[in-house]
Amino acid sequence: MRRVALVGVGQTKFGELWDTSFRQMIIEAGTRAIEDAGMEGEKIGAMYVGNMSAGQFIHQEHIASLIADHSGLAPIPCTRIEAACASGGLALREAMIAVGSGIHDIVVAAGIEKMTDVIAEQSLEALATVSDQEWEAFVGATFPALFALMARRHMHEFGTTEEQMALVAVKNHHNARLNAYAQHHIEITVDQVLQSPPICSPLKMLECASITDGAACVILAPLEEARKYTDTPIEIVGAGQASDTIALHDRQSLVNLRSTREAAKAAYQMAGLRPEDVDLAEVQDSTTISEIIAIEDLGFCKKGEGGKVTEDGMTAIDGALPINPSGGLKGKGHPIGATGISQAVEIALQLRGEAGKRQVKNAEIGLTHNIGGSGGTAVVHIFRRQD
Amino acid sequence: MHVPRFWREIPNRYNLIGTKCNHCNKVFFPPRAICPNCRRVGNLEPCKLEGKGKVLSFTVVHVAPQDFKDQVPYVLAIIELKEGPKLMAQVTDCDPDEVEIGAEVEITFRRIKEDSEEGIIHYGPKAKLLRSKPSEQT
Numbered sequence: 001m002r003r004v005a006l007v008g009v010g011q012t013k014f015g016e017l018w019d020t021s022f023r024q025m026i027i028e029a030g031t032r033a034i035e036d037a038g039m040e041g042e043k044i045g046a047m048y049v050g051n052m053s054a055g056q057f058i059h060q061e062h063i064a065s066l067i068a069d070h071s072g073l074a075p076i077p078c079t080r081i082e083a084a085c086a087s088g089g090l091a092l093r094e095a096m097i098a099v100g101s102g103i104h105d106i107v108v109a110a111g112i113e114k115m116t117d118v119i120a121e122q123s124l125e126a127l128a129t130v131s132d133q134e135w136e137a138f139v140g141a142t143f144p145a146l147f148a149l150m151a152r153r154h155m156h157e158f159g160t161t162e163e164q165m166a167l168v169a170v171k172n173h174h175n176a177r178l179n180a181y182a183q184h185h186i187e188i189t190v191d192q193v194l195q196s197p198p199i200c201s202p203l204k205m206l207e208c209a210s211i212t213d214g215a216a217c218v219i220l221a222p223l224e225e226a227r228k229y230t231d232t233p234i235e236i237v238g239a240g241q242a243s244d245t246i247a248l249h250d251r252q253s254l255v256n257l258r259s260t261r262e263a264a265k266a267a268y269q270m271a272g273l274r275p276e277d278v279d280l281a282e283v284q285d286s287t288t289i290s291e292i293i294a295i296e297d298l299g300f301c302k303k304g305e306g307g308k309v310t311e312d313g314m315t316a317i318d319g320a321l322p323i324n325p326s327g328g329l330k331g332k333g334h335p336i337g338a339t340g341i342s343q344a345v346e347i348a349l350q351l352r353g354e355a356g357k358r359q360v361k362n363a364e365i366g367l368t369h370n371i372g373g374s375g376g377t378a379v380v381h382i383f384r385r386q387d
Numbered sequence: 388m389h390v391p392r393f394w395r396e397i398p399n400r401y402n403l404i405g406t407k408c409n410h411c412n413k414v415f416f417p418p419r420a421i422c423p424n425c426r427r428v429g430n431l432e433p434c435k436l437e438g439k440g441k442v443l444s445f446t447v448v449h450v451a452p453q454d455f456k457d458q459v460p461y462v463l464a465i466i467e468l469k470e471g472p473k474l475m476a477q478v479t480d481c482d483p484d485e486v487e488i489g490a491e492v493e494i495t496f497r498r499i500k501e502d503s504e505e506g507i508i509h510y511g512p513k514a515k516l517l518r519s520k521p522s523e524q525t
Contacts, residue, residue, distance in 0.1 A: 121453060124450075128452055134396060134417065135417045135474065135475060136475050137452070138509070139476055139499060139511065139512075139513075140448060140451060140455040140463055140477055140499075141475060142448065142450065144450070145446050149444040149464075152445060152446060152488070153443065153444040153488070156444070197449070199450045200449065200463075201446055201447040203446075247475070248465065248475070249465045249466075249473040249474055254443065254444055254465065
């Protein structure tokens with residue numbers, strides 16, 4: 001396989017973008033990425049777009065055609081990828097494979113979700129469709145409920161506390177304040193998190209990612225051509241994807257995600273790197289417990305110690321291994337299909353040294369971790385700066 | 388929801404019938420068509436489950452989907468059945484504070500939700516706390 005690098009990145013602001021349509025959002029993100037790469041649109045050979053459910057959120061399917069059309073890039077092939085919240089991560093992976101294989105040279109990986117054109121209740125219903133409809137949603141499970149079941153079990157097995165989980169949200173909100181693209185720019189305290197209304201115990205409102213509009217885009221090129229477009233190519237040195245049961249109750253364990261572990265194993269192996277080589281990571285914190293379980297399964301700490309290392313400050317921007325310096329899904333926002341791509345945007349900015357006030361020092365190797373549903377899909381990418 | 392989608396699940400949901408692989412002896416609920424351990428050499432047959440088990444984890448749902456709004460707060464649990472498989476079910480007939488990890492439960496047949504006043508009524512499994520040890524019951 002050819003070596004592949006990111007040569008341009010861009011995203012919209014994340015938030016309730018009431019004055020911006022689906023098609024405007026994807027074009028804004030795409031234009032920023034193309035300008036970042038200093039590239040002509042004619043160079044682009046194909047597009048992969050992660051999107052969970054334009055059908056439910058804006059009643060529009062066939063978005064691949066819509067995007068190719070309105071970006072002015074038709075007739076190039078455009079393919080929509082869906083894997084719930086991992087849609088963006090999978091789009092990146094497919095784009096990497098397309099460039100790596102030599103089928104295309106310059107490929108766009110994008111992600112988008114327009115969630116606020118329906119009322120909050122309908123967005124929650126749409127989100128619930130990522131679970132097993134016959135055996136989870138049928139009995140009253142919601143998306144946060146699945147993570148609440150993991151959280152309770154994690155507390156039971158390892159003594160993880162509600163305060164430790166709250167600290168994940170406090171940290172990610174703090175980081176988001178330093179990110180102009182983030183949805184939330186408010187600091188929160190542990191007490192505020194603990195006293196926010198219960199959603200699904202033990203998870204409270206300030207522990208769950210919000211409903212967000214947003215789009216993100218990265219441009220991939222063969223590493224050998226990357227310097228035509230950027231002084232600092234960000235090579236994708238590792239990639240792994242894995243599946244697990246769609247229903248949470250079918251898993252052997254409720255406190256780890258086999259899909260994350262398998263995807264990480266494949267990515268580390270491809271990169272020839274170990275967890276301790278990683279300088280920073282953007283991981284899936286759709287709820288606070290998700291980040292705790294993710295950093296354990298990615299090998300950044302021992303199983304069961306995710307809460308404790310968070311409390312000890314390991315995951316802060318100035319900690320030993322900064323996690324979600326962008327603000328994560330909690331602080332930056334979680335436009336489902338865009339999340340996996342936005343994580344790659346953040347890692348690219350960090351590795352290029354362009355992350356401003358939230359810059360992680362001496363960052364050379366970054367990792368993204370994106371899961372779908374309660375972990376039925378996971379995808380991990382490892383990036384390395386090529387000076 | 389259209390009736391056939393609900394109707395075709397009735398045998399399994401009402402009677403707690405899963406599948407058992409005669410090759411590896413593993414029991415699955417909800418039922419599966421292919422044994423993930425044995426695949427082509429597997430041989431799955433229907434398997435009625437007793438409905439006794441214990442709570443592996445639980446949550447109290449305060450923000451519910453439209454169909455369940457009138458039921459909040461309700462307890463949702465993952466139950467490990469005696470025969471091995473796990474299922475997700477509400478824990479009913481109790482105060483949420485009474486539920487704890489490890490609590491013994493039995494599956495009962497209950498109303499799950501209604502589509503609307505004119506729509507179909509969905510039935511299925513819910514769990515009930517066994518407040519005394521099964522051996523002490525007559």
